[in-house]
Amino acid sequence: MSTSSTSRTSRTSRTLFGGLIGLACLLAAAADAPLNVGDLKIRSEAGDKGATRTLAEAYYAGRGGVEQNFCEAAKWYRVLATQGDARAQTSLGLMHVRGYCFEKNFGEAYRWFSLAAAQNDAGAQNNLGIMYLEGQGVARDPSKAAFWLERAAGRGHIQAQYNLGEMYHDGNGVPKDGMLSYYWMSLAATQGDENAEKYVKTLEAELPPGQIEQAKAKAREWLKKNRR
Numbered sequence: 001m002s003t004s005s006t007s008r009t010s011r012t013s014r015t016l017f018g019g020l021i022g023l024a025c026l027l028a029a030a031a032d033a034p035l036n037v038g039d040l041k042i043r044s045e046a047g048d049k050g051a052t053r054t055l056a057e058a059y060y061a062g063r064g065g066v067e068q069n070f071c072e073a074a075k076w077y078r079v080l081a082t083q084g085d086a087r088a089q090t091s092l093g094l095m096h097v098r099g100y101c102f103e104k105n106f107g108e109a110y111r112w113f114s115l116a117a118a119q120n121d122a123g124a125q126n127n128l129g130i131m132y133l134e135g136q137g138v139a140r141d142p143s144k145a146a147f148w149l150e151r152a153a154g155r156g157h158i159q160a161q162y163n164l165g166e167m168y169h170d171g172n173g174v175p176k177d178g179m180l181s182y183y184w185m186s187l188a189a190t191q192g193d194e195n196a197e198k199y200v201k202t203l204e205a206e207l208p209p210g211q212i213e214q215a216k217a218k219a220r221e222w223l224k225k226n227r228r
Contacts, residue, residue, distance in 0.1 A: 033064060049080060060073035060077075086121040093109040110138060125151045129147075129163065133163070166199075168180040
């Protein structure tokens with residue numbers, strides 16, 4: 001597979017903003033018991049951050065007997081975000097990217113992602129990396145993209161691992177390095193990313209055995225340190 005075909009496949013399927021809210025899959029799996037919104041609002045106004053998050057997620061997902069309302073969700077996320085909550089800051093950034101309640105505004109998204117990324121929120125770091133990679137809201141800068149993606153990838157963010165692996169494969173913002181491409185791709189594959197699994201097979205046909213073994217040893221060390 002050529003470099004250009006690799007790039008086209010992953011660019012359309014993987015450079016998407018991720019990490020929204022309290023993870024939609026968890027919300028969908030949660031028991032949809034009716035929520036006492038009035039009580040939650042009282043508790044939130046008294047400073048209960050857990051109640052505030054429950055309100056934000058309920059309005060975002062439309063669960064617990066609450067009608068979906070992105071603007072109400074944004075209101076409660078903003079309460080948390082202005083208190084320095086990194087997850088809420090990332091969520092607000094994503095709502096600005098997607099145009100949920102707000103007009104799409106990459107500049108405002110960048111502001112919220114930057115605040116969360118400074119607190120080591122991996123989702124925000126990944127999203128900043130994508131903004132620099134794609135030139136969305138900021139001037140395109142693959143080197144800065146790699147900076148943020150590497151931080152997210154090192155903390156286990158699967159999409160960042162994939163994107164970083166692709167960048168090392170293509171020499172985009174980083175020196176071209178097959179071993180590091182395999183390393184990051186194999187970590188994403190180990191964590192269940194199907195596209196990364198396919199990419200790893202392609203890399204195995206491209207790289208000398210020594211580089212593959214070096215990458216595998218490096219990946220085993222990362223997993224040993226980071227697997228819970």
